[in-house]
Amino acid sequence: MSDRYLFLDLQHITRMDRLYRRLHQPQRCEQNPILRGEHSWESMASLYGTVLFDPEEARFKMWYLTGPARDSMVQVRERQALGNITLLGYAISTDGIHWEKPILDQVDFEGSTANNLIDIGRTNCEGAAVLYDTHAADPLQRFKAFYWEHGGIDTFVEHKGRTIWGEGERDGMWMSFSPDGVSWTNVASNPVIALGSDTTQSLLWDPKLGKYVVFGRFGAGGRKVARAVSEDAIHFSEPELVLACDDTDEEGTQIYGMPVCLYEGIYLGMIWIYREGVDGTIDTSLTMSRDGIHWQRVLDRQTFLSLGEPGSWEDGMARISQQFCTVGDQVHLYYGGVNGPHTGRKFDKVERQHPSMLGLATLRRDGFVSVDAADDQGTLLTKPLEIDGGSLHLNVNAAAGSVVVTITDDRGEPITGYTSVPISCDAVDTPVSFDQPLESLQGRQLRLQFQMTRASLYSYWVGDQL
Numbered sequence: 001m002s003d004r005y006l007f008l009d010l011q012h013i014t015r016m017d018r019l020y021r022r023l024h025q026p027q028r029c030e031q032n033p034i035l036r037g038e039h040s041w042e043s044m045a046s047l048y049g050t051v052l053f054d055p056e057e058a059r060f061k062m063w064y065l066t067g068p069a070r071d072s073m074v075q076v077r078e079r080q081a082l083g084n085i086t087l088l089g090y091a092i093s094t095d096g097i098h099w100e101k102p103i104l105d106q107v108d109f110e111g112s113t114a115n116n117l118i119d120i121g122r123t124n125c126e127g128a129a130v131l132y133d134t135h136a137a138d139p140l141q142r143f144k145a146f147y148w149e150h151g152g153i154d155t156f157v158e159h160k161g162r163t164i165w166g167e168g169e170r171d172g173m174w175m176s177f178s179p180d181g182v183s184w185t186n187v188a189s190n191p192v193i194a195l196g197s198d199t200t201q202s203l204l205w206d207p208k209l210g211k212y213v214v215f216g217r218f219g220a221g222g223r224k225v226a227r228a229v230s231e232d233a234i235h236f237s238e239p240e241l242v243l244a245c246d247d248t249d250e251e252g253t254q255i256y257g258m259p260v261c262l263y264e265g266i267y268l269g270m271i272w273i274y275r276e277g278v279d280g281t282i283d284t285s286l287t288m289s290r291d292g293i294h295w296q297r298v299l300d301r302q303t304f305l306s307l308g309e310p311g312s313w314e315d316g317m318a319r320i321s322q323q324f325c326t327v328g329d330q331v332h333l334y335y336g337g338v339n340g341p342h343t344g345r346k347f348d349k350v351e352r353q354h355p356s357m358l359g360l361a362t363l364r365r366d367g368f369v370s371v372d373a374a375d376d377q378g379t380l381l382t383k384p385l386e387i388d389g390g391s392l393h394l395n396v397n398a399a400a401g402s403v404v405v406t407i408t409d410d411r412g413e414p415i416t417g418y419t420s421v422p423i424s425c426d427a428v429d430t431p432v433s434f435d436q437p438l439e440s441l442q443g444r445q446l447r448l449q450f451q452m453t454r455a456s457l458y459s460y461w462v463g464d465q466l
Helices: none
Strands: 013-017 020-023 046-054 059-066 074-076 079-081 087-093 125-132 143-149 156-159 162-165 172-178 202-206 211-216 225-230 240-243 253-257 260-263 266-275 282-289 295-297 303-305 317-320 325-327 330-338 357-364 369-373 378-382 391-397 402-408 414-419 426-432 447-453 455-463
Touching: 046 325, 046 330, 059 125, 087 125, 125 202, 125 211, 143 202, 143 211, 202 260, 266 295, 266 303, 266 317, 303 317, 369 447, 391 402, 402 455, 447 455
Parallel strands: 046 125, 282 317
Antiparallel strands: 013 378, 020 369, 046 059, 059 087, 074 079, 125 143, 143 172, 156 162, 202 211, 211 225, 225 240, 253 266, 260 266, 266 282, 282 295, 282 303, 317 330, 325 330, 330 357, 369 455, 378 447, 391 426, 391 455, 402 414, 402 447
């Protein structure tokens, strides 16, 4: 078993008795907001972008959406541009909390290149999904970016009393490659998907498929989620709708965006739930899939990342980005916060007291959902599995109780020598010891039985330590 077993669904469980599943919300960082707009070219900071850890440089890298957001025209790349142009900002960090905005000297803004803007795309890059691609054979393509490029080149039209971008040449979903995430080369055949996606995007490499997978609104038919795949990150399949709100959601509820990450072999989606028909807010809930096509909303659609306190910089929207980072015993979840609701049918105009900024929330590793036991002992029996070496490990909090693990045969009968001593600790990696070695069980169909009292089990796996 190379991937850990989580409890986002019940696929690997045969029986649960006197146990219940619990969704855990991440904890906001005390230093929030961790990044905000500070300069004339960045009136705000939005995580229509990506944060990831670059192992070669041993630092975090962030690509975030920004822009001047002026009513008047500005000069970008020595051309006239609307003041609401979307630009790609870049920041770096050694700890994922404190960020530096390096001067890149790439994009001319109002006559100066002394800024942290990335030169990518053509005119109006939005929702950049960046992948650190360990699969890439060409080091010049180590980083890949997938984004919506839209808007005219010096082309503007009047619409409902406003000046907006005209339709631009080759608008659609673009791809660019980079050796370091800073210097980018656009794919010659852009757009790679000739459709738009007015939201954040996701770009993944699925090792089981052996293909790149992208998610966004392109071809979804509104605020829904579509998927496409590619073998080379250039030629993509026809996008197909994979997720939309249904009859369980209140009328007017929409999926504003869905950043996706592959976590322990599972597609984990951060759904931005937009309640246009209620209060106009957007928070984040969880959905999961084992193939990227068929999705299951996690634990009755409970909110995963809630809104901030009323009046705060994040009281209207709290939207987690893709590519969250595993840092030691924690998962770092980066998100964008917005003050006030989204404009819509109930909110024609919104006066915001704070600009959009970025925050960090942390979660115990594997800590999305736990199986919990109260004072009465509960039992969990897994479906059959094969143990192919290594040792059994638990991510568990049993500091106030205990967990006993027994390896059984396929009928659920305990095998002599394979019942552990009671485990009473709180650790993300707890090796389980048995009287007999696991190697003796190789090739057999086995089950694991967990007997739990006052404990929370987050995951289990057979293999090496974390």
